[in-house]
Amino acid sequence: MPNFLLDPGVAIYAALAVALVVWLGVFAFLWRLDRQARELRRRLDAPTRPDTTAPRAILEPRNPHPPARVATNDK
């Protein structure tokens, strides 16, 4: 197999294939990074919504009497 790749008629195509794969890898990496940075910027630029940002929890008393469900938050 290595001898086949080093054959003068084939070697140039093998080198071309390697160079193309390297470039496509670099391009895909940059593209993905670019998309992630754009998404992060979009989220940072988005206006904050104070009414939905507070952590919420539902407390259920162990005593089933009364079986009321109380919604609250940490504030």
Added chain:
Amino acid sequence: MALRTPFAQAAKLLLGLWMAGVVVAMFLVVPQYIGLGDAGRIIIMHVPTAWVTSLAFAISGIYSLLYLWRRQPAHDASAVAAAEVGFIFCILATITGAIFAQIVWGVFWNWDPRETSILVLLLIYGAYFALRSAIDDIDRRRRLAAVYNVFAAVTMPFLLFVAPRVAESTLHPNCAFIQGSKCDGITLTTQAGGARLGQLGNSDIVLELKSLEQRGDLAVATVNVRGMGGRSLGELQPSFELRSGKPADRPSFEGQRFTLVLENADLASGTALLNMEAPGTGLLSNGRTLWTFLASIFGFTGLFFWMYRLRADMLDLADRLAQREGSYAEFPA
């Protein structure tokens, strides 16, 4: 912004296709160069990476100046981003140059002025990153790094463009790419009272012009070549086309891949302009190589701007996130 984003995305996709085309052209369109074979193709990657290096360091220096003037963190982020991307391209230029040197000169590294100057440049910018990482206080780090970077950027043109040309012993084929490079050669004459003997740069090679005669349309010089200690390296006969005014035969020095070129000849006065030519000189005289080379320069420049803006954006985002530290509860879901 809404209009800009699709345009920018399309430009990036186009750049991807463009560079893929350059890679294909480098292997399938660029012809083999006499004396170099397939190794001459590396010029399509080597020179553009070196060009992007100089562009990146210049932009980095300008942004550092802007930071010192206006004290805006975004300018510092741009300076760092340009320096980092420039550093990557500088490493690529060094590696591709070393591969070329191995093929042409027989060694990866021989401390040629060109190799030494690019190594010094790498060290200077390596120190820049070390300086940044050594200072904890952000404002102080930005200020000191900007001052250092301005000085670093000033050294760049000298190290990349001036120093290798001042040193006459460089084997780097400068004349192929930049007009006016210092590859003057030596002028010898067969007339009595003139210089018949001369050293070629400081290359340890001494040339003695024995005769200059016309053979048809050619002026042919007979040159006795001597190496270190006056050792004879034989007789070479470079020639010059009198009609076109271009060098014709370029015989190789014994045991080396460098050629002796008769760059000009005046038969009336018996004067010959002789020079040593490294393999790779004149690569761009071929149209297919030249256009692929220009396409590569264009593509690498676009790639640099993409990478550098992306890195600057990431640094800016990291800065904003750090400022929001402690208030992540407000981060939108």
